[in-house]
Amino acid sequence: MIASARASLITLIAAPTAWAAHFLTSYVIAATACAKTMADARVFTGAAWPDLTPARIAIGVATLAALGVIALSTRQALGHWRDGDAEPPYDDATRDDRQQFLGYATLLLCGLSAVGVVFVALPAVFIGDCR
Amino acid sequence: MAIGAGVVWCLVLGVAVYATRIRPDPHEEAVGWRLILWGGVVFPTVVLAALLVFGLGLMPQLREPGEGLRIDVSGEQFWWRVTYRPADGPAVVSANEIRVPVGERVEFGLTSPDVIHAFWIPALGGKVDMIPGRENRLVLKAEKPGTYRGACTEFCGASHALMAFDVVAIEKAAFSAWLAAQATPPSPPEGEAARGRELFLRHGCGACHRVAGTEAAGEVGPDLTRFGARATLGAATLANTPDNIARFVRETGALKPRAKMPAYPNLPGEELAAIAAYLGSLK
Structure with missing residues (x-):
């Protein structure tokens, strides 16, 4: 349904869904890594801050996966956008207008989602502990 | 930051004036698309990314431990219990006024025995809650000597608005001398x-x-x-x-x-x- 020759509302939201899933995954990974290692207890025990490298790698993998989904969605959206002879603003009640409108809208959402995913992942690059 | 905001503001208003006063007639479609692509997509994305990277680069430094002096502050209804814990030397207890050395990152341990208070010195940094049963930490650095006002910024009872304190930032040498002098009791009163x-x-x-x-x-x-x-x-x-x-x-x-x-x-x-x-x- 997501990989489809025909553009639909499902193909339209594929990239924003990957962005949302990436945000949730990153948040949960970071929160559980800090909670499980009892980062708060450091204040009382003086112990070293827990090593977050595994969590940062996991966020990196999730980022690559999300960008991969967005790249595939972009490729498909380009196909949908070029599939027809309609002219902008694609607002006639025809198959080509619908296909090209959805393809173009998907393409814009792919760009936005890619930027969103990168911005969400950047803190994992710069911040290395739970403070 | 203010200069950057000013430049962006001037650019946006400049384009608005150009489009409404200087050349109000329609532009070519290609020019419109270029404006949207560069002005509406590329420019904001690049500026926001640069600001994000800059801000994130500063964050680890803000959260590093202090340089040795630690000051425990306990917010109590309706005053501040202050305990200086220098890296070398005995702890010094005081209240309602905090002295800090200029140019040194001082670590604050913040807690409360009764209700939630919040510790805020607007001129030096963000506010941090003081929560019974746990200790929050905050690292502040005063860049210039002077007296800064701090206040409780979490409603804590009838005299919440009367729960403030002064932060006196003095030069490092003066601070060390002051802290050392606190170890001896004040001279006996006369008359x-x-x-x-x-x-x-x-x-x-x-x-x-x-x-x-x-x-x-x-x-x-x-x-x-x-x-x-x-x-x-x-x-x-x-x-x-x-x-x-x-x-x-x-x-x-x-x-x-x-x-x-x-x-x-x-x-x-x-x-x-x-x-x-x-x-x-x-x-």
């Missing part, structure tokens, strides 16, 4: 102040307040060992003058509603004056 000390102890003030070097060793209320050196009294409620000290002792509840300290309306004026002279002499 009226000596009588004030006798009254202070006789009326039982020492049950709640501590004055180092005397039998007053209470820990319920603010430590008064160097009370005379503070600029304010009652957690920055009033200026520290003899009249205000006497007033505060006589009508505590009126000046500081729901404070734990009882008022002493029956003390004769001359006794209040002697106690005020004694407290003012504690430097």
Whole structure:
């Protein structure tokens, strides 16, 4: 349904869904890594801050996966956008207008989602502990 | 940051003026698309990414531990218990005024024994909650000498608005000398102040307040060992003058509603004056 020759509302939201899933995954990974290692207890025990490298790698993998989904969605959206002879603003009640409108809208959402995913992942690059 | 915001503001208004006054007739479609692509997509994305990277690059530095001096501050209804813990040397207890060395990252340990308070020195950094049962940490660095005002910024009861403090930032050498001097008790009072000390102890003030070097060793209320050196009294409620000290002792509840300290309306004026002279002499 997501990989489809025909553009639909499902193909339209594929990239924003990957962005949302990436945000949730990153948040949960970071929160559980800090909670499980009892980062708060450091204040009382003086112990070293827990090593977050595994969590940062996991966020990196999730980022690559999300960008991969967005790249595939972009490729498909380009196909949908070029599939027809309609002219902008694609607002006639025809198959080509619908296909090209959805393809173009998907393409814009792919760009936005890619930027969103990168911005969400950047803190994992710069911040290395739970403070 | 302000310059960047000003440049963006001028650019946007410049384009608006150009499009409405200088060349109001329609533009070519290709020009419109280019404007949307570069002005609406590329420019904001690049600027926001640069700001994000810049901000994130600063964050780890903000959260690094302090450079040795640690100050524990406990927010209590409605005053501040302050304990200096230098890396070398004994802890020093004080209240309602915090001294910090200029140019040094000072670590604050923040807690509370009663309700949630919040510690905020707007000129130096963000506010942090003081939560019973846990300790929050905050690292601040004063760049310039001076007196900064801090305040409780979480509603904590009737005198919440009267729970403030001064932060006095002084040069490092002066700070070290000041901290070292705190280890010895203030010199014994003379004249009226000596009588004030006798009254202070006789009326039982020492049950709640501590004055180092005397039998007053209470820990319920603010430590008064160097009370005379503070600029304010009652957690920055009033200026520290003899009249205000006497007033505060006589009508505590009126000046500081729901404070734990009882008022002493029956003390004769001359006794209040002697106690005020004694407290003012504690430097």
